[in-house]
Amino acid sequence: MARHSKIIAVINQKGGVAKTTTVQHVGYCLAAQHGKRVLLLDLDPQANLSSAFGIEPDALNRAIFDVLKGDVPLSQIIKRVSDEYVLDVAPSNIELSRAELELIQEINSTYLLRSALTSPFTDDTGADDEGPYDYIIADCGPSLGILTVNALAAADYVLVPVQPEMYSLQGLKALEQIIDRVRTRANPALSVLGWVVTMHDGRTRVHKDVVELFRKNFGPALFDSIISINTTIREAQAANKTVFQRDQSKSGAQNYAALTDELLRRIGD
Numbered sequence: 001m002a003r004h005s006k007i008i009a010v011i012n013q014k015g016g017v018a019k020t021t022t023v024q025h026v027g028y029c030l031a032a033q034h035g036k037r038v039l040l041l042d043l044d045p046q047a048n049l050s051s052a053f054g055i056e057p058d059a060l061n062r063a064i065f066d067v068l069k070g071d072v073p074l075s076q077i078i079k080r081v082s083d084e085y086v087l088d089v090a091p092s093n094i095e096l097s098r099a100e101l102e103l104i105q106e107i108n109s110t111y112l113l114r115s116a117l118t119s120p121f122t123d124d125t126g127a128d129d130e131g132p133y134d135y136i137i138a139d140c141g142p143s144l145g146i147l148t149v150n151a152l153a154a155a156d157y158v159l160v161p162v163q164p165e166m167y168s169l170q171g172l173k174a175l176e177q178i179i180d181r182v183r184t185r186a187n188p189a190l191s192v193l194g195w196v197v198t199m200h201d202g203r204t205r206v207h208k209d210v211v212e213l214f215r216k217n218f219g220p221a222l223f224d225s226i227i228s229i230n231t232t233i234r235e236a237q238a239a240n241k242t243v244f245q246r247d248q249s250k251s252g253a254q255n256y257a258a259l260t261d262e263l264l265r266r267i268g269d
């Protein structure tokens with residue numbers, strides 16, 4: 001029997017909390033360091049994830065919007081971003097900003113991504129010889145609109161990066177409600193993989209206090225691994241690289257390696 005890909009949606013309607021950075025680094029780590037077969041889905045019209053892997057969004061003839069509309073199979077837009085390991089990206093571009101208006105009119109608009117993932121290998125790219133991906137990770141934009149709902153409806157797990165700010169808790173309540181609603185109405189199999197503190201500054205008192213507060217609020221759903229502020233991450237991204245490729249010894253690389261280990265443990269892989 002075919003193995004089932006584990007599908008993870010990375011969401012938070014707040015902008016700039018390191019969703020894309022987390023997908024980029026966890027995806028890279030799973031593929032390059034753990035030998036997993038990984039597909040990353042760019043579900044954000046800003047296309048930051050595509051750019052992070054050196055894909056030029058404006059140069060694409062077809063991207064994930066065409067797949068969601070049902071015009072092309074997923075396999076036809078996938079780009080492999082390494083020769084050494086299986087790390088693929090389904091890129092997006094600005095066309096995807098039409099999703100809110102156009103996809104909502106499709107029949108079963110909540111399940112467009114799920115149906116696109118159901119048979120990604122059934123065309124003639126040859127990818128079916130290689131078998132399914134171990135992990136499919138979706139990077140969502142800063143909204144709780146149709147794209148995020150599609151990711152949640154297709155996912156086995158949801159992972160939420162959060163910045164350690166007091167006002168974050170307010171927005172996280174809205175997020176919990178959306179997750180609960182999707183679980184009840186669209187995808188009973190959805191489980192919360194966890195909340196991850198990102199851009200943590202250990203020297204800031206308030207960050208320590210907020211992590212304590214998060215721990216009380218989320219209990220074991222909060223990942224033990226914490227991602228610290230690390231400028232090498234930004235420098236690496238400016239060169240379309242991960243911090244792993246730039247300097248393994250930096251806290252950014254160590255934090256994301258630890259987060260990936262914890263993620264694998266949580267999934268039982």
Ligand SMILES: Nc1ncnc2c1ncn2[C@@H]1O[C@H](COP(=O)(O)OP(=O)(O)OP(=O)(O)O)[C@@H](O)[C@H]1O
Pocket residue numbers: 014015016017018019020021022044046048140141142198199200227228229230231233234237252
């Ligand atoms: N640990 C970190 N240390 C320093 N800078 C970081 C870290 N993580 C992310 N950044 C930077 O913060 C900015 C926002 O990160 P990112 O784009 O991953 O957030 P996002 O949640 O995907 O944003 P959006 O909501 O716009 O999609 C980027 O410039 C990124 O380089």
Ligand SMILES: [Mg+2]
Pocket residue numbers: 019020021044048049139140141
């Ligand atoms: Mg992003």
